[in-house]
Amino acid sequence: MRHGYTGRQFGRDSGHRKALLRTLVAALLKNEKIETTVAKAKEIRSLAEKMITLAKRGDLHARRQALSFINDESVVKSLFSSIAPRFSGRNGGDTRIVRSGTRLGDAASMAVIELVERQLKETAQPKAPAKTKA
Numbered sequence: 001m002r003h004g005y006t007g008r009q010f011g012r013d014s015g016h017r018k019a020l021l022r023t024l025v026a027a028l029l030k031n032e033k034i035e036t037t038v039a040k041a042k043e044i045r046s047l048a049e050k051m052i053t054l055a056k057r058g059d060l061h062a063r064r065q066a067l068s069f070i071n072d073e074s075v076v077k078s079l080f081s082s083i084a085p086r087f088s089g090r091n092g093g094d095t096r097i098v099r100s101g102t103r104l105g106d107a108a109s110m111a112v113i114e115l116v117e118r119q120l121k122e123t124a125q126p127k128a129p130a131k132t133k134a
Contacts, residue, residue, distance in 0.1 A: 007043065008039055008043050010039070010040070010043075020040075021043060021044055021047060022069060022070065022071065024036060024040060024044045025044050025047045025048050025051060025069070025070065026070045026071070026072050026075050028044065028048050028095075028113060028114075028115070029048065029051065029070070029075050029078070029079050029083065029115075030072070030074075030075050030078070032083075032114060032115045032118035032119065033112060033113070033114035033115070033118060034112070034113060034114075035100060035110060035111070035112050035113075036110070036111065036113065037103075037108050037109065037110060037111065038097070038099060038109045038110065038111040041097045041111040041112075041113040042097065044113065045095050045097065045113065047069075048094070048095055048113075049092065049094050049095060051066055051069065051070065051079060052079070052083060052084065052087055052094045054066045055079045055080045055083060055084035056084045056087060056088055058080060058084065063076065063080060066079065066080075082119075083115070086117045086119075087117060090116075090117075093116065094115060094116055094117075095113055095114065095115060095116065096113070096114055096115075096116050097111050097112070097113050098111060098112045098113075098114075099111045100112050
């Protein structure tokens with residue numbers, strides 16, 4: 001029986017599972033939106049929100065704790081400088097999971113996990129030519 005065991009196994013040993021979750025959280029915080037399976041999205045939701053809560057604290061110890069989980073310094077830097085101020089007024093609920101259908105290869109149910117208050121990337125809009133009087 002599985003009494004007292006929490007978390008999903010994903011058919012991996014503990015080191016592989018930990019590395020998978022760390023890279024997924026880092027990708028989510030870097031891109032602010034990723035597509036993965038529903039089970040993985042549900043599993044990384046709490047980890048990502050813990051990282052955002054650490055960033056909202058903002059002290060050196062919190063930064064070191066975030067760096068011990070996320071190995072990419074640029075992601076931690078952007079987490080503390082740009083993501084945490086956006087979520088300073090929220091008491092949790094920093095991520096959103098939206099189901100997006102099934103994957104063609106193995107029919108796994110897929111989902112998009114994103115930060116609730118994410119910044120949209122500005123796309124370069126071509127300027128319309130200025131009208132001249134003839």
